[in-house]
Amino acid sequence: MEQTFIMIKPDGVQRGLIGEIISRFEKKGFTLKGLKLVSVDQSFAEKHYADLSAKPFFAGLVEYIVSGPVVAMVWDGKDVVKTGRTIIGATNPSASAPGTIRGDYAIDIGRNIIHGSDSVENARKEIALWFPEGIAEWQSSLHSWIYE
Numbered sequence: 775m776e777q778t779f780i781m782i783k784p785d786g787v788q789r790g791l792i793g794e795i796i797s798r799f800e801k802k803g804f805t806l807k808g809l810k811l812v813s814v815d816q817s818f819a820e821k822h823y824a825d826l827s828a829k830p831f832f833a834g835l836v837e838y839i840v841s842g843p844v845v846a847m848v849w850d851g852k853d854v855v856k857t858g859r860t861i862i863g864a865t866n867p868s869a870s871a872p873g874t875i876r877g878d879y880a881i882d883i884g885r886n887i888i889h890g891s892d893s894v895e896n897a898r899k900e901i902a903l904w905f906p907e908g909i910a911e912w913q914s915s916l917h918s919w920i921y922e
């Protein structure tokens with residue numbers, strides 16, 4: 775099945791949204807395969823956001839990601855990359871629909887609470903970067919109640 779990398783950013787952790795965010799992915803029917811609370815350093819944050827290194831907001835983005843612990847997760851399920859992005863909402867919370875995580879809980883683009891991989895290929899790279907130790911191998915017993 776497909777996997778995606780989801781990170782609750784430092785503002786999401788500080789604001790007490792960990793449980794709410796995990797709950798949304800769980801209730802949808804996706805399966806949690808990796809989970810840890812970690813503080814990353816500058817070089818790690820720069821690696822994660824390497825594609826954005828030329829952007830004017832890059833330094834501020836890195837500073838934001840290292841400002842406190844983040845929750846790194848791997849979620850598994852059919853079309854989880856695309857559906858995960860839908861659950862998260864548009865990058866700029868001012869354009870995120872109500873009902874999405876960013877639409878419900880964020881205001882500023884530079885404090886948008888959560889990250890989700892934007893493609894299956896990037897998910898693979900991000901999971902390898904954040905979980906070099908590997909992820910849990912298990913299958914939920916609810917599988918046949920979620921997939922036909």
Ligand SMILES: Nc1ncnc2c1ncn2[C@@H]1O[C@H](COP(=O)(O)OP(=O)(O)OP(=O)(O)O)[C@@H](O)[C@H]1O
Pocket residue numbers: 826831835864865883884885886888889890891892
């Ligand atoms: N104009 C901006 N000003 C400040 N921060 C920004 C801006 N644009 C993007 N960011 C930050 O950089 C992150 C990565 O930007 P990107 O364009 O990859 O959006 P995204 O894929 O929706 O976000 P993410 O990769 O965090 O899921 C955004 O989530 C946001 O935190």
